Structure formats: C-alpha cells, structure tokens
Amino acid sequence: MTIGIGIIGCGFISDAYLRGAARSGHLSVLGVADIVPEAAAAKADAHGVAARPIDDLLADPAVEIVVNLTVPLAHAEVSTRILDAGKHVYTEKPLAATFSAASALVAHAAQAGLRVGCAPDTFFGAPHQAIRRAVDEGVIGRVVGGSVGFYNPGMESWHPAPDFLFKPGAGPVLDAGPYLATYLVNLLGPVRSVVAAGSRGRDRRTIATGPRRGEHIEVEVDTTVNAVLEFASGADVALTVSWDVPGTTRPPIEVYGETGTLSGPTPNWFGGEVRTTGGGGEWRDIDVSRFAFGEITGEARPGVIVADYRSIGIVDMALALRSGRPHRASGDLALHVLEVLEGILTAAAEGRRIEMATTCERPAPLPPGAGEEVLEG
Ligand SMILES: NC(=O)c1ccc[n+]([C@@H]2O[C@H](COP(=O)([O-])OP(=O)(O)OC[C@H]3O[C@@H](n4cnc5c(N)ncnc54)[C@H](O)[C@@H]3O)[C@@H](O)[C@H]2O)c1
Known part of the structure; x- marks a missing residue:
C-alpha cells in the first residue's frame, strides 16, 4: 500500500521527512511546495522529487495527506488550507501557535471528516x-x-x-x-x-x-x-x-x-x-x-541516540486511514x-495553577517488532 503525500514548507526539517518518506514502502512524495519557490526547488533537486506551486499540489487528487512543515506561526493557516482542499493534514509541532487556533483546526477537520496528525512522532522510538x-x-x-x-x-x-x-x-x-x-x-x-x-x-x-x-x-x-x-x-x-x-x-x-x-x-x-x-x-x-x-x-x-525516523507518524496515519483504526500521533x-504547554506559559506568567479543559486517550502502544509492518494492524 502506497499513499500519495505532498509537503508544504521546505526548510531545515524537510530533509528528515524527505529521507524518511523515501525509505518507506508506504509513502510516495508527489510534490514539495513553499511560499519561497526557490526553497522548494532546492529540496526537489536534492531529493529527486517535484517542486510544485502550493495550489497545484493541493488540487492533485492523488495527494491524500499534506505534510505541513512551515514555521509555527503559519501552521494554522496552512493546515486550514490543506483541510479546505479536502486533504488530511499531518503537521509539525506545535499543532498551531495557540490552543484556540488548534481547537478550531481539530473541530474543522472533524466536521470535514478528515484526519489531523501532528509531530512529534519520536515516542514511536x-x-x-x-x-x-x-x-x-x-x-x-x-x-x-x-x-x-x-x-x-x-x-x-x-x-x-x-x-x-x-x-x-x-x-x-x-x-x-x-x-x-x-x-x-x-x-x-x-x-x-x-x-x-x-x-x-x-x-x-x-x-x-x-x-x-x-x-x-x-x-x-x-x-x-x-x-x-x-x-x-x-x-x-x-x-x-x-x-x-x-x-x-x-x-x-x-x-x-x-x-x-x-x-x-x-x-x-x-x-x-x-x-x-x-x-x-x-x-x-x-x-x-x-x-x-x-x-x-x-x-x-x-x-544510537540521534536515530531519526521522522515520518513514521505519517506512515502510521496512512496505514490507519486504510484500515480505519485511530492513528497514534493524533x-x-x-x-x-498544546493546552498543557500553553497552560505552562500562563502558569509561569500569572503565577497560578492552570486546570486542563481537554483530555485524550493514550495512543496504542506499538507491538514489538521491527519495521513498518508492526504498524499495519
Ligand atoms: N529545525 C529542526 O530541527 C526541527 C525539528 C523538529 C521540528 N521542527 C519544526 O518544523 C517546523 C519547521 O522548522 P524548520 O526548522 O524547518 O523551519 P525553517 O524556517 O527552516 O523552514 C520553514 C519553511 O516554511 C516556509 N514557509 C513559511 N511560511 C509558509 C507559508 N505560509 N506557506 C508555505 N511555506 C511557508 C519557509 O519559507 C521555509 O522554507 C517548525 O514547526 C519546527 O518547530 C524543526
């Protein structure tokens, strides 16, 4: 099973994702895009993928998941555009620059019947x-x-x-x-x-x-x-x-x-x-x-402490989409x-205890094994 993905945001961390996707049997990178076209062109050259305008990538029916690797202040806007194009979104962290923008994004995705995935996926390690x-x-x-x-x-x-x-x-x-x-x-x-x-x-x-x-x-x-x-x-x-x-x-x-x-x-x-x-x-x-x-x-x-498998969360999300199960980096x-982290900032600024309004399930543990096949179930 291979799923078509696109990447928006071709900066520092995009190399790790492009390397991870290239090694995965489950992801096919159908294009990379950036607000700075030269940035997309450079990553396209380096990794042997296509550089495309953002709108062109978002209009491609073969692209099912779009990965948002822009800077945090652009996360909400770019992820909203991805959802509006009818694509599932997987974004770098934080989910958005504010909890309120992130809440709106998650609600928007739920209403549209689309998935949101978010880094970090290092807990898969x-x-x-x-x-x-x-x-x-x-x-x-x-x-x-x-x-x-x-x-x-x-x-x-x-x-x-x-x-x-x-x-x-x-x-x-x-x-x-x-x-x-x-x-x-x-x-x-x-x-x-x-x-x-x-x-x-x-x-x-x-x-x-x-x-x-x-x-x-x-x-x-x-x-x-x-x-x-x-x-x-x-x-x-x-x-x-x-x-x-x-x-x-x-x-x-x-x-x-x-x-x-x-x-x-x-x-x-x-x-x-x-x-x-x-x-x-x-x-x-x-x-x-x-x-x-x-x-x-x-x-x-x-x-090896710096082992870098960034993109495994996208692989998990792709496989979960096909089998209908929840994905882990959700x-x-x-x-x-993000509510916890924003709560920490507020607690530090205001000197008071902050109670959380949200909760979540723990992601399912990974079964022991080696390689992507352990994610298939
Ligand atoms: N640098 C790291 O080691 C690292 C590690 C893990 C996660 N991250 C996360 O990855 C994300 C990107 O970090 P980075 O270090 O690659 O940043 P970066 O500044 O190197 O790259 C960001 C890219 O996004 C593009 N961009 C910005 N706004 C855009 C928009 N509205 N539309 C399209 N493209 C836009 C920029 O032109 C740039 O090429 C951040 O959320 C960061 O927290 C970074």
Missing part, C-alpha cells in the same frame, strides 16, 4: 516504547513522579534561521515542550493541571552559523521554564525546558514508581538506552531492540499537549 511497555507491565509499580527535561545553551548555536524560535509560538516550551509532553501523555495519560515559573537568560541572541552569522535576534519569550505536570493518574512530573544551560548531568527522562525507577534518553530523538531499578537491586538495562525501527531508515539502531493528542 524503541526506548520510549520500551519504557511504555515497562510501565504498563508494572515493572516499577504505580508511577508516583518523574523528572524530564530538555536543556541546551541556545538554538542560535546551530540553526541558520533561528528567529522564529525566540518569538511567540515557539520558545523552549512550545518548541521542545511538545517532545516531553507528548512523551509523558503517551506514558502516563492526560494531564489534569500545571504550575510553572519562567525566566529569560538573555534579551538578545546572536546567530552563530550560516549566512546570517553575527546577526542579532531580540528574545520575546522565556528561555528557561520549570513546571510541574499533575496527571489525572495522580503522578506529578517535574519538567524543565531551557536554552540557558551551558552543561548538565541531569538525565533527560526519569520515571519514579512505587517499586523502582526507569531512566531513558531524550524524546527529542528516537534512539537510546533504557535502565531500571524495577525488580530491586542494581540498575539493569532493558532490551529495547525488539521495538526497533531501524528497518525503516536502515541507518540507525535503537542505541490531533486530539497534540491538542491536549
């Missing part, structure tokens, strides 16, 4: 699925708490056009937060409420790489935020996102249960190792290889995650 399995099987008993974080000195050190990252709609809460919050909702279920505090390390950042090296960016968002997520399950998890951290030894993921701890790699990527004290005694490794998706890219193994999940 082998170590993250292995932790989910361990929690579900009671390896650490009832989960009481946890500590998760994403920390680095600043995105301006490697991104050639990082302006959008320091503006409303991004910042570490909306840029890195979706990885952590999606991971946690997949693991523990929906969030009931959040509390948080935020700060800004510097008012101005300097681009360190690419043709705009040396240019300044005015910072308009908090770049360090500490939050506590209070889950409906009763677990409380500390979440830190920061672009003001020169170095750290704090683990990216720890989950504390009544009878043990699970420790895992950052959900910013698909790979890495998992350790636990569950069952008592010393730390021991959990075998994550049976959840591996290495077959898809052929280049990365589960233990609009409902992304909407709840």
